[in-house]
Amino acid sequence: MAIITVQRPKLAWHEKAFISTLFKGLKITLSHALRTFLQIAGKKPKVTMEYPEQKWDDQLPDYYRGAPALVTDEHERERCVSCQLCEFICPPKAITITPGEIPSDDPWAKVEKRPKEFEIDMIRCIYCGMCEEVCPEQAIFLRKDYAITGLSRKEMVHDKKRLYEIGGQRVGLVNKWNELK
């Protein structure tokens, strides 16, 4: 192994006394101060928004992954048949489904099955979108809601009612259970 002797840099007297470095630092600080001053004076465009008064929602891309939610079809039928694949695939185990049978007097009795209860624990949810990807019935979608807050853990668990509120109606998707079947 060859040994390479590294020469220490030769410093000038002002560098040794930190005088030039002091001015370098001051230059950075002052340039930031100047930029902020120009922004306040309205001479330069702003790069921050004042959340929550200002929001970027209408610029969210289509593929944005916000809160998962359940959707109904054009007949107001709940698309979910509680196959529990999302519960199975969910990496943080945020989804809990209680399956139930559709009573025979229901107009959609031929679908036979729907969730009795559907809960997503939004403290656990990691917004990965696996549930949407795995769903064979196109019933669960990640919406653009991202500000999911609550005052208690219980409030952070979205039940079936809340999930349909967030999800709303999605039309024009593959519909296995229409009149033609």
Next chain:
Amino acid sequence: MPAPEAAPAPAAPPPADLVNVQIDGVWLKFPKGTRMIEACKQAKKEVPHYCYHPKLSSPGNCRMCLVEMGMPPRPAPGQEPEKDEHGMPKIGWMPRPVIACANTVAEGMGIRTESTLTQEVRKGVMEFLLINHPLDCPICDQAGECRLQEFSVEHGKGESRFREEKVKKPKNVDIGPRVRLDDERCIMCSRCIRFTAEIADAPVLGFTERGSYTTLAVHPGKRLEHNYSLNTVDICPVGALTSNDFRFQQRVWFLTETNSICQGCGRGCNMETHARGDTIYRQTPRENNDVNSNWMCDRGRLDFHFVNSEFRLTDPMVKNQGKHEVTSWKKAIQAVANAAVGVKGEEIAIIASARMTNEELFFVKQLAKILGTENVDVIPRLGEGDNYLSAADKNPNSNGAKLILGSEPGSKLAGITELMSRGRLRVVLALGENLLKCGFERRDLEKIPSLVTLHILANASAELSQIVLPGNAYAEKRGSMINVTGRLQRMDRAVNAPGNARDTWEILRDLVVACGGSNGLHSIEDVFSRLAAEVPAFQGLSFAKIGDLGVPVLETDEKIPLLEREKERKAKGIIVG
């Protein structure tokens, strides 16, 4: 121990009639008469099939087990047969496939389970089977254990070429109290029809219509309601027959199976308990050709809902001024010891249960010895057996109780009842039995100063008791039992006991220790080893040696009617067995 007498050398078995069969290029030997499908299975080449079931006749109607087959061609007079590189006669392959389920192997036969021809025919059969099959897997309970799903992935095309309308058939048909039929999902394998006709002797199912309109139906005016109807759900390869009890309760891929023993009667049918978390969802039979073949009765398999019941006892309780108060285990056990120690043996009775495991009964015996009482018995439960599996003895461990307690079940009950009615008993331990349901009178039980109940459910006699100890149910414990045919079998823990309920054997051990005994037994394996040392029938056995299928330990002349008939059919070559 006297040296075992030199047994006369058994006569050498006649050389089995073996034939040479080539399976996927490998020459193997099989006994003559082996079905091709079984030979392939033994060679670790599983042939996909739907209609074939080893315990049923083989109609060969699903065509899924088609394989390429060949035989050595018959040589012309004087011609030497051609030999392959193994020195075996060269196989002349047939241009068309044969079904592997109903044909038997022959000398020099060749089977190809992975050739192009075999793969092509499987693909074709799968396509036909899927033509009218609905795509409702997200709803279907069979999804996850569906042979159609599995073989469609393994052997199917992955895409449907069928552009026409699928045939509509009845869905959600009520054919019996416990079974639901979905005709669109049916692939006409006829396993259920053969089961009801051949095994359950209640031929109520059959096909109507023809061709692609073939529909499974119950005969007019009949219903699928015999006590073995749920076996059709097990053998249905698709979701056409589903259990009303399990319907839409849980997806099968969430369930964990635990080996267990049915507690419904003395037969001790081997079964699997399917649970998710601490909830049991269903029980299915587990194959054991010495006990229950592949079947079990509906009554036994549905008898698990009490384990998930809201009436489960979850905390030890001691009565204080007429009211039960939750207490700690230590205090409850001590309360029992305080009540029992110092009382004369004749004034104590222990009424145990033949639903307890051998290990628990071992501690019952120890407890009786320490308390110096002779008044120990279990409650006999005689009912009606049937001509299939169900035994007349409705207790799962009567033989164990007889062997360990050393007396005929129920022989001392009359004496105990007599003592109780005369008010001679000061301490009664009711272990695993609801005394009011077992012929004891409320006014007699009220006379007992210290009535202790160890049970899993809150019931009227627990209400009367001074001390209540919550034990665990059969699915929550490990242990062994002896069935009516004298077979020692083992059960494993499927779920955890609720709340502060503890293992029954641990409670009993603690009672023994609190009453002055000491044993140093800390695991169920240790308990069984001690039992094996004390009971001659268990000599040389350990908890692990019992195995999943059990071992025979007692000689009884009890015959299993269903198995006898199966043996007969096997001898006639109707079934593979």
